[in-house]
Amino acid sequence: MNAPTATAPTELPRIDGDTPTLRLFGLLEVIAAKDQFFTLHGLVEETGLPKPTLHRMLQQLEAAGMIQRDGDGRQYSTGVRLRRLAENLLLNNTVHGARHLVLRRLVEEVGESCNITAFSGSEVLYLDRVETAAPLRFYLHPGSRVPAHCSASGKLFLAQMSPAQRRRLLAHVPLERFTNKTLTTLEALEEEIETVKRQGYALDDEEFLPGLVCAAVLVPRHNARSNMGIAIQAPVMRLDREKVIARLPALKRAAEALADIEAQAEKELQHSA
Numbered sequence: 001m002n003a004p005t006a007t008a009p010t011e012l013p014r015i016d017g018d019t020p021t022l023r024l025f026g027l028l029e030v031i032a033a034k035d036q037f038f039t040l041h042g043l044v045e046e047t048g049l050p051k052p053t054l055h056r057m058l059q060q061l062e063a064a065g066m067i068q069r070d071g072d073g074r075q076y077s078t079g080v081r082l083r084r085l086a087e088n089l090l091l092n093n094t095v096h097g098a099r100h101l102v103l104r105r106l107v108e109e110v111g112e113s114c115n116i117t118a119f120s121g122s123e124v125l126y127l128d129r130v131e132t133a134a135p136l137r138f139y140l141h142p143g144s145r146v147p148a149h150c151s152a153s154g155k156l157f158l159a160q161m162s163p164a165q166r167r168r169l170l171a172h173v174p175l176e177r178f179t180n181k182t183l184t185t186l187e188a189l190e191e192e193i194e195t196v197k198r199q200g201y202a203l204d205d206e207e208f209l210p211g212l213v214c215a216a217v218l219v220p221r222h223n224a225r226s227n228m229g230i231a232i233q234a235p236v237m238r239l240d241r242e243k244v245i246a247r248l249p250a251l252k253r254a255a256e257a258l259a260d261i262e263a264q265a266e267k268e269l270q271h272s273a
Helices: 020-032 040-047 051-063 080-092 096-110 152-159 163-170 186-199 241-246 248-272
Strands: 067-070 075-078 113-120 123-130 145-147 202-205 212-218 229-235
Touching: 020 040, 020 051, 020 075, 020 080, 040 051, 051 067, 096 113, 096 123, 096 229, 096 248, 113 152, 113 248, 123 152, 152 186, 152 202, 152 212, 152 229, 163 186, 202 241, 212 241, 212 248, 229 248, 241 248
Parallel strands: none
Antiparallel strands: 067 075, 113 123, 113 229, 123 145, 202 212, 212 229
16 A cells, blocks of 8 residues: 655745734735635634734734724725725836836827726726827826726726626625616626637727727736736727727737836845845
């Protein structure tokens, strides 16, 4: 009889530091990586820290607004203050200038307004935007938010989730109707998401604002889920659906350029650590 094969022990996330503040920061890093609710018991198993210690740390983070209780009170999720912190970092970090240059060059190439987006909570957050010089345009400034279900970028972010994750998120988000083309049922949205997965891009065909058409692609991230999209928006009278799709190659080139910027910034961060 063969001896049983030993399995390598699973490496637990390290939550250490010279001060209580640094240990709280380490716990926040573990929490920020989660895409669903978490519990005290789950964190005890995941980190190996004593239950009383973790309970005290969670109380401190909850009091600071970094996490919040959900459901039956035994589950936690990221708090408003932590999400705002993440958004501000995305809006103002050191690679903003390089990103903005890519966006400006894209607008010069396609002749229409373009934006960079991220997924925040259940909405799409505009990280940056460059307007076209054309006289007719829609103004949406950086920091603006739009619902995911009627946004080209939002559909891309939703398409990266598992069906269970999408159901859990959208169960608490009304699929509000903004135009007669807005998708307002989960069935219609799931069908659209399957199309987005096949195509590799997403469209907003007058679903958020009448007369506005939009196409978006994700900024690729190696072996990880992307939380950045890039999109083109234009009045339908100037750029119909087919013309928007014809500009997808330019959009994808810009997405690759943004991916290079993000990868270089991540590499520099690792070298400086």
